[in-house]
Each structure stands twice: as C-alpha cells, then as structure tokens.
Amino acid sequence: MKNVTKNPDFSYINKDGKRVAGAAAFNHHVFTEMGGIQQYNDAVGIMYIEAFVQDNLPCLPIRGPP
Numbered sequence: 001m002k003n004v005t006k007n008p009d010f011s012y013i014n015k016d017g018k019r020v021a022g023a024a025a026f027n028h029h030v031f032t033e034m035g036g037i038q039q040y041n042d043a044v045g046i047m048y049i050e051a052f053v054q055d056n057l058p059c060l061p062i063r064g065p066p
Contacts, residue, residue, distance in 0.1 A: 010025040020028065034040040 008029075010029040011019055011021040012025060012028065014020050030037060030040045034043065
C-alpha cells in the first residue's frame with residue numbers, strides 16, 4: 001500500500017512535459033497511482049490510525065489479562 005502524506009501535493013509532469021495540478025492531478029493519483037477510491041481511502045484511514053496511536057500511546061490504559 002502506498003503512503004499518503006499529511007500535506008499532499010499531487011502535481012506531476014505529464015508525458016508532454018506539462019505540469020498537472022489540482023483536481024486532475026488528484027484524480028491521477030487516486031485512480032492511477034493508488035488503484036482506486038477504496039485503496040486511497042484505506043491508505044488515508046491507516047495514516048490517521050497510525051497518527052492517533054503515536055499521539056496517544058502514552059495515554060492509553062494498559063490492561064492485563066482479564
């Protein structure tokens with residue numbers, strides 16, 4: 001699964017040497033690089049879960065066996 005950055009810049013240079021940005025670049029990223037909406041959403045979700053755990057791990061209660 002590809003990484004999704006917190007401050008994304010999806011711009012790229014196309015085959016004609018022109019810079020593509022904005023919605024066209026985002027669609028290219030989602031459908032060409034990530035493989036579709038579900039894969040993009042999964043990557044974003046994993047990124048948020050990882051950030052939450054890193055930010056809150058010291059605060060989470062540690063439970064032993066029941």
